[in-house]
Amino acid sequence: MDAKTDGGVEETAPGAEDAAGAGVTYPYSTAPAPGETIELAPGVHWHRTPLPFKLNHINLWLIEDGDGWIVVDCGFGLDDTKEAWRRIFAEPMEGRPITRIIVTHYHPDHMGLAAWLAAISGAEVMMTEIEWQTAQDAFDGVTNDVTPWTAFYRSHGLDPSYDETIRLRGNTYRRGVPELPAATVPMKDADEIALGGHDWRVIVGRGHAPEHAALYCQDLNVLISGDQILPRITPNISLRYFDADADPLGLYLASFAPFRPLPADVFVLPSHNLPFYGLGPRIDQILRHHDDRLKTVLDNCDTPVTAADLIPHLFKRKLDAHGVSFAMGECLAHIRHLELKGRLRRLTNDDGIHRFVRIDRGPARS
Numbered sequence: 417m418d419a420k421t422d423g424g425v426e427e428t429a430p431g432a433e434d435a436a437g438a439g440v441t442y443p444y445s446t447a448p449a450p451g452e453t454i455e456l457a458p459g460v461h462w463h464r465t466p467l468p469f470k471l472n473h474i475n476l477w478l479i480e481d482g483d484g485w486i487v488v489d490c491g492f493g494l495d496d497t498k499e500a501w502r503r504i505f506a507e508p509m510e511g512r513p514i515t516r517i518i519v520t521h522y523h524p525d526h527m528g529l530a531a532w533l534a535a536i537s538g539a540e541v542m543m544t545e546i547e548w549q550t551a552q553d554a555f556d557g558v559t560n561d562v563t564p565w566t567a568f569y570r571s572h573g574l575d576p577s578y579d580e581t582i583r584l585r586g587n588t589y590r591r592g593v594p595e596l597p598a599a600t601v602p603m604k605d606a607d608e609i610a611l612g613g614h615d616w617r618v619i620v621g622r623g624h625a626p627e628h629a630a631l632y633c634q635d636l637n638v639l640i641s642g643d644q645i646l647p648r649i650t651p652n653i654s655l656r657y658f659d660a661d662a663d664p665l666g667l668y669l670a671s672f673a674p675f676r677p678l679p680a681d682v683f684v685l686p687s688h689n690l691p692f693y694g695l696g697p698r699i700d701q702i703l704r705h706h707d708d709r710l711k712t713v714l715d716n717c718d719t720p721v722t723a724a725d726l727i728p729h730l731f732k733r734k735l736d737a738h739g740v741s742f743a744m745g746e747c748l749a750h751i752r753h754l755e756l757k758g759r760l761r762r763l764t765n766d767d768g769i770h771r772f773v774r775i776d777r778g779p780a781r782s
């Protein structure tokens with residue numbers, strides 16, 4: 417795979433704000449305070465560390481493992497995150513060792529302190545093979561210039577005035593992942609991993625990250641959903657220049673299939689916002705959200721338009737440079753999905769700018 421670095425690696429996974437809606441309930445109205453934990457299921461504990469973004473937190477999980485603790489996701493590489501961890505080590509974890517570190521996917525808020533936690537504990541880090549490769553690509557690509565990104569966005573109509581802000585932002589991966597573990601232990605889809613006396617099944621999802629690992633424990637009826645399924649917000653789904661022929665939205669939508677058969681009352685532990693019940697209704701809401709967005713794209717493609725032209729129709733809030741990169745990626749993911757479905761036709765003029773026009777007026781379908 418090509419380097420996954422850019423002005424567009426998404427640190428935080430925020431997508432469009434999307435109210436939780438009917439059928440989703442939150443048994444806890446508040447999150448644990450910094451340095452504290454809440455036991456959500458026997459041996460499964462929740463804590464939070466800060467993020468330096470509008471989305472200002474990530475949920476992390478601790479699973480009791482005999483005399484030690486298994487860590488699921490690590491937090492963004494900040495001194496504040498280390499401080500939060502030190503408080504957790506001392507009190508809720510009672511000085512007991514970390515026995516294993518699991519990373520759901522390569523994004524910095526999940527991977528950030530994996531190397532630090534591994535170094536101080538000696539524990540191995542587990543993640544899927546492709547997430548590990550992608551983390552290394554992103555980390556090694558820190559000196560890459562962002563020219564391919566600005567060229568990609570320009571070819572989709574973004575005003576060249578954004579080039580400089582995207583260039584100045586540069587590659588951000590190492591800001592959140594200051595170092596990588598020396599090695600990781602692979603896990604793959606459908607693996608059953610014994611964690612703290614129970615089997616947990618790896619459920620790989622795509623679209624937000626290449627091989628995001630969620631974890632489901634039938635004994636406890638708990639799903640650690642990572643960023644794949646979030647309440648209130650949707651994870652960022654972006655088309656990237658190095659994979660411009662892909663269909664990340666199609667991959668994301670298809671990734672719900674293995675979650676559908678889980679029990680209706682499974683307790684879902686997401687990486688952001690609050691743990692919830694209502695997996696099925698939440699999946700339905702996310703599907704509707706993307707259907708609405710696909711429809712919005714089609715409704716605004718009666719005449720040829722660029723991805724940049726569509727941003728104000730899909731994102732009502734004011735966007736900074738980071739937001740514009742992310743919005744371009746998200747717009748393009750929806751456009752690309754419709755193009756592959758035969759709903760949009762691409763027109764590329766002599767100016768090299770791609771424009772899209774709808775082919776028919778039927779209903780949008782995912």
Ligand SMILES: [Zn+2]
Nearest residue numbers: 428429523643
């Ligand atoms: Zn993510």
